[in-house]
Amino acid sequence: MTYFPEEVVEHIFDFLATHRDRNTVSTVCKTWYRVERLSRRSVFVGNCYAVHPERVVARFPGLRSLTVKGKPHFADFNLVPHDWGGFALPWIEAAARGCPGLEELRMKRMVVSDESLELLARSFPNFKVLVLISCEGFSTDGLAAIATYCRVLRELDLQENEVEDRGPQWLSCFPDSCTSLVSLNFACLKGEVNAGSLERLVARCPNLRTLRLSRAVSVDTLSKILARAPHLVDLGTGSFTIDHRAEAYHKVMGNFIKCKSLRSLSGFWDAAPHCLPAVYPICGNLTGLNLSYAPAIQCADLIKLIRQCSKLQRLWILDCIGDKGLAVVANTCKELQELRVFPSDFYGGGIAAVTEEGLVAVSSGCPKLNSLLYFCNQMTNAALITVAKNCPHFTRFRLCILDPKKPDPVTNQPLDEGFGAIVQSCKDLRRLSLSGLLTDRVFLYIGMYAERLEMLSIAFAGDSDKGMVYVLNGCKNLRKLEIRDSPFGDAALLEDVGKYETMRSLWMSSCDVTLGGCKALAAKMPGLNVEVINEMDESDEMEENPCDLDKVEKMYVYRTVAGPRNDAPDFVWTL
């Protein structure tokens, strides 16, 4: 490679598509390291505490796109205390100092303050893309800053964030000169929206292709927007409450018909069944449909709608669709790749919504299915074995049986064999979530067969330490392991401590790991942060005298080159 000038090497590196490949070539020699780091435009940081922001910025001064993830995945389910950490500000500050050319920032599960949004807005003249997923800590004032100062903003994508509402004026902060928007998603906002500002903004952005409206946007406004932007590809409908006898209904249907490019629909926040026919005209073109926020629409109406969506590739739906409805999906949506069925009535005592039958039907009718999230009341081994045979291409398979530790209702056996069939058949499986009654055996299978597995979620499963050890020993590509309410203890934790340096993180809560075990791990592996999370319990006297034999409620272990973090709250102990 000494024969090639550096520009050529750099050009060759351009062909490397993944972060992994670029990271690899940077380790070959000093020259390649230098060429790679100076030409790197995009960096992905899977754990914000794995490395100091300053170090990232120093190494990659030409950075244009940065992605950072904060809290562990189980934070989505309220398992991580509110102020655990994951702050965006240090990253934005470091980037502001070291990478003024930053154009794109994507953050997931981080705490983003209005102050950091304002700093972001003012620091990067070329800033184009902001994506915040499952973040919190900011208000509409922060959005106002983004709107005001990011002159060439193309994408503002807010997915499922907790945003404090300080009024609708943020939308009016986009200057009249802002015409560059391609994607605007504010579906998660709860407050009022200034309809006039919204309509004018849409009207002056001819390149707008994705628009996801919040609940506060009325059908009337939606109708006007559709009339102005018939070239939309992805639409979140807003409240979609229409009186189907009213003129507004016919108007919106008429405007939907004009949207020939529409491929993806979501929203339907308050939709009642009689509103759905308004979208029938464009159903035949849809590749994506998300009705998971529309529990008022029951099976019969869902079926009528889905019958028209023969090109669907991605379907997110509530379990009120039932097994019967899933059979219709199987018959109609032959292109289906991703299916998510969410529970609509999870406080128990509800009507059995979907069972193994629905899943088997879809697996049989939709051969391209590769990604599944399925909440159901029951599952059988026989069904899972059939599904494994029908769909060997699963890359993501997440099954959640609502009643934890529920066995196969037909045979009363654990579901080891069923999941075993899945991992054996689906050679490309990268992500797996288990549920139901499971013994150590299922982990033996996972360790043996799930060679490509990168993320595994375990809840209420296993009998002994052996289970966890099978997984740690077997899954060579494991990056993230999260376990709750399972009987794995210190022996399993300490069996192969080196393994954790090959992984991004390990989460264990309500397991049998003790404080002593965590301390031992921390002592053996200085390259790991072993965090023990203790939510103070005032009635608990043992708080003051922690004993090594005490079981740890929550533990989060991750590899890092940054050492113990300096922003940990009182209840987080880094050992």
Added chain:
Amino acid sequence: MGGRKDGSPSSSIDSSSHPALSTASSLSQPRRDLSTDLRLGLSLSTSSLQDGSSSARDDWPPIKPLLRSTLTEKGHQIQRQSATFFVKVYMEGIPIGRKLDLFALDGYDGLIKTLRRMFRASIMRPDIAQMPTNKDHVLTYEDKEGDWMMVGDVPWEYDFLPPLLILLPSILNSICH
């Protein structure tokens, strides 16, 4: 430091940790035995779930907060939406009446508008002062005490649920203001 100190592992299900029997322990360690409670709670019959089971957990099933809050809220609304309350409405002098679902209406405004359409009559409203004409009707109902009252004085939210409504020509009454 928090932690479970006793011997019972979280993953056992046995009757001695039944939620109804172990309220004492579950109170002193609020975040502790929930997993056991949960498993038992969900596998028992509906009767045991319905007693104060707004002790629904916020960490199971594993769904995101936005979906959880949307569905929780809608759960309450839907119970209301799917209920109906049909009431008979007669116009004085016409033996054949109509039926109307009060739950499908949006307050007294909705009621008056719907009736106007149904009967092609102009109906007086108690909250709007107007000069009654020969054509006006008044909407009345019989209350629990057997008295005939004009519709509209009691707030709609107080669950206005009369068994019967009658439209009377206003000329028969001197209720006009």
